[in-house]
Amino acid sequence: MAQEILINVTPRETRVALVENGVLQELHLERARRRGLVGNLYKGRVVRVLPGMQAAFIEAGLERTAFLHASDIARAEPAPVGDEPNGRPPPLPIDELLTEGQEVVVQVLKDPIGSKGARLTTHITIPSRYLVLAPGSRALGVSARVEDPAERERLRAIGESLLADRGDMGIIVRTAAEQVAEEALRADFDFLLRLWQSISERAAHASAGQRVHEDLPLTVRAMRDLAGSEVERVRVDSRENYLNVVSFCRRFLPEMAPRVEYYPGERPLFDLYNIEDEILRALNRRVPLKSGGHLVIDQTEAMTTVDVNTGAYVGHRTLEETIFKTNLEAAQAIARQLRLRNLGGIIIVDFIDMVEEEHKRQVLRALEKALQKDHAKTQISGVSALGLVEMTRKRTRESLEHQLCESCPTCGGRGSVKSAETVSYEIFREILREARQFESRRLVVLAATEVVDLLLEDESTSLAQLEEFIGRPIELQAESLYTQEQFDVVLM
Structure with a gap:
């Protein structure tokens, strides 16, 4: 199962493709105007507590207020030790956990999607290559993807030794840690502890609405999360980002550093692998x-x-x-x-x-x-x-x-528009409505070309009968900028 990671960088957008046996499997993109928020930490202020929803709205300096559910609020009780550190005590009522105006450090769990604001949690997790640090938790978990019982036991024993005398910390051992030496896992743990210390200091001095930690940029995050033993090659088409990726690999993924290549070719990297065509098909x-x-x-x-x-x-x-x-x-x-x-x-x-x-x-x-x-x-x-x-x-x-993509301006995201025939009958009803209410010498109908053509051809008899019924002439005017559903009836 040969895999390659392709990193395409332009001034305002970064795209990462995971290719397996020549076929695109995953695509990740990040834009300068709208970077993903998942994993970022903020100093937030509670602006509204909703007991009926067991949730609160938090002002964290984002475009919209974010959502924090009672089940996502960390408490003093330790989580049980187990393979999956998801067992948490039942949440207390939200009004016993938070009060309006209270400041709290939160992490983005889900990006804003559609009209919904970001979802937050106070169960902070800081990921690195092999481990995920869970400050304030006492959980020790091993990824379910590590299936070998002996390897799971080895990783659990290492995890227990790392957490010895650290009652306020928990860790999750990631899949990438499989068969990794204890020294590398210990170095990863020490790095996470230093990072958390730095974050804690920033959070203590930050004011509400400030970001206190930002997740890695996509180019480096992809190496952390996607690069594994199956990845044979990583190709980067930006010299600056290539150097950043190599530097990251030498520090955290030494076995991956020789597999990172700079691609200087004239033909775009994604065109070389037909990625652009695959993206179009995926839409x-x-x-x-x-x-x-x-x-x-x-x-x-x-x-x-x-x-x-x-x-x-x-x-x-x-x-x-x-x-x-x-x-x-x-x-x-x-x-x-x-x-x-x-x-x-x-x-x-x-x-x-x-x-x-x-x-x-x-x-x-x-x-x-x-x-x-x-x-x-x-x-x-x-x-x-x-x-x-x-x-x-x-x-x-x-x-x-x-x-x-964005919603179609013509159909408003419905995926269909009214037929020209439907619109023509709406025009007939509107003409009758206007003729009964207002006096005029004639009426002018402004509509899309397709609708005007239908009125002049298939519906010409109906139009003539309507003119005779209201006793006034009806003129048609095609408007090229009108959508098929748009029309106006103007009294002259």
Whole structure:
């Protein structure tokens, strides 16, 4: 499984692509005007406490007030020690935890998405290459992706030795720590302690609304989070960023430093790997499958739906075999599309209906196996009574579509506009309404070219009858700047 990381830098935008066997798997981008906030720490002030929602709104110097739920507020009780440090005591009522005007250090858990403000937490975590420091917690966790029991036990023992005599600290051992020497883990831990000390000092002197810590820039963050033993090469097309990446690798990832290359070629780096074409395809609703079938992906505010269709694929044996093969191929494609498009929240997959239970189990296993490569946490709840696969994927940043696109000004994001015929009948009703209320010598209709053409051709008889009914002439004027739904009826 050969992987490459491609880093494309322009003055206002940085893009990082993870390519596996020549196929784009993940795309991360960061723009100077709107950098991601996840991981940043702020000194915030409580502006409103909402007992009915068990939440508070925090002014942290962001564009909108941010949201802090009671379950995301750290308390003095220690979290239990276990493989997954998510077990927390039940939250107290929000008005017992916070008061309006109180200042609190918070970390961004989720970027602002759509009309929603950022989601915050006071469970602070500071990640590095091998470990995640959790100040104020007593948890010790090992990534679930480390599957070897002996290696899990070794990492747990190292973690316990690191936390000895540090009752106010917790750590999570990341997947990247697998087979890493204890000395490297101890150096990582010492670095995190120094970083936290620096953050604590800044937070103590900061005023409300100030940022006290910013996560690493995307070029370096990608090396921290994506670079692993499977990555054979990292190519950077900016000399300055290449030097920064090499410097970071020499300090924290010495084994990766020789694999980092500067790409000075005249042909753009992403064009070399056809990444630009892949990005365009990732913005389409329809995703073709090699067999001839296709997926249809629709993203809404509540959830994302994925519909699987056989399309042109007719198979060679039985209908059940054709459906089974299409669903197996779709499972692989869906896992890739979720990563590539960064789709999160509730996801409903409508596979083609299968009769045999064994086929259903195999398709579900194929989807689970394909999702194991995903860095974001996913959870499949199985097949519903309606035959739909329900799953969730952790969402911290906006999807690729929301980052690169905006709602269509013509349809307002609906994905459709009223037909010219519908608009023409609306014009007829408006003419009747205006003619009954106001006196005039004639009426002028301003509308889009398509609507005027329809009125002059297919609806010319209806227009003549309407003129006779109201006793006034109706003139039509095509406006090239009008959308198909826009029109005006002017009394002259």
